[in-house]
Amino acid sequence: MEWKVLPHGPIEQLEENLWTVTGDFPIPFNPLKRVMTIVRREDGRLVLHGLMALEESAQRELEAIGEVAYLVAPSGYHRSDAPRYRERYPNAKLFAPRGARKRVEKIAKVDATYEEYAADATTSLVSVDGLADREGALVVRSKRGVTYVMNDALFNMPEQSGLSGFVLAHVTQSTGGPRVSRTARIGIIADRARYRAALQGIADTEGLARVIVAHHVPIEGDVAGALRRVAETL
Numbered sequence: 011m012e013w014k015v016l017p018h019g020p021i022e023q024l025e026e027n028l029w030t031v032t033g034d035f036p037i038p039f040n041p042l043k044r045v046m047t048i049v050r051r052e053d054g055r056l057v058l059h060g061l062m063a064l065e066e067s068a069q070r071e072l073e074a075i076g077e078v079a080y081l082v083a084p085s086g087y088h089r090s091d092a093p094r095y096r097e098r099y100p101n102a103k104l105f106a107p108r109g110a111r112k113r114v115e116k117i118a119k120v121d122a123t124y125e126e127y128a129a130d131a132t133t134s135l136v137s138v139d140g141l142a143d144r145e146g147a148l149v150v151r152s153k154r155g156v157t158y159v160m161n162d163a164l165f166n167m168p169e170q171s172g173l174s175g176f177v178l179a180h181v182t183q184s185t186g187g188p189r190v191s192r193t194a195r196i197g198i199i200a201d202r203a204r205y206r207a208a209l210q211g212i213a214d215t216e217g218l219a220r221v222i223v224a225h226h227v228p229i230e231g232d233v234a235g236a237l238r239r240v241a242e243t244l
Contacts, residue, residue, distance in 0.1 A: 011097050015063050021071055025152035033062050043226050047159045049150050052130045055079035059148045059159050061091040078102050084161040085145045086113030093118045109143030140205025144198050155219030163198050165191050167226040188229050188236045206244040213237035
């Protein structure tokens with residue numbers, strides 16, 4: 011399979027064991043950005059969440075961080091590069107949420123679901139209540155705190171200009187800071203009360219440093235306060 015690369019930024023290090031890359035969305039003229047998260051486990055092997063094919067020099071830089079061992083397709087809609095990663099890293103295992111496995115497997119073989127991931131001192135794959143296992147979260151423990159890596163059930167997208175900005179603000183309701191989009195309310199969240207409680211539980215996490223989302227920028231600063239405000243909208 012062709013290693014298809016879309017424009018993307020550099021690999022940015024956030025913690026001693028945590029990096030992200032932000033790149034363009036596969037649909038032309040769409041202002042959405044997608045985010046791949048790279049985590050180094052305690053044993054030195056890598057977990058890649060939200061797979062995105064990189065330029066060869068950046069891919070080599072990623073490989074220099076550690077062995078690519080765990081691939082995560084975080085939903086049935088974030089799967090497009092999974093076959094490319096399966097082909098390039100045949101010894102790596104592909105994980106998906108239980109409720110998304112069938113859709114991901116339409117294009118790439120899934121080895122296991124989140125429940126079967128072997129957590130270590132720095133990483134775990136967990137379910138998020140209220141989402142019917144369509145999505146979950148990758149939890150990363152670093153020296154400076156805890157990072158939750160989530161997906162489309164939570165957005166943090168700045169306001170956009172033009173017609174696409176109007177659609178994103180008023181139709182999909184995706185922009186304007188931390189929020190749950192209309193798309194997520196319709197297609198991802200199965201039980202709003204339970205998801206509200208789940209967000210409040212994440213907000214209570216001791217040492218919570220940030221939440222990385224699938225599109226655009228992480229939620230940082232008063233992360234707990236931001237999550238509680240989002241929860242109140244559900």
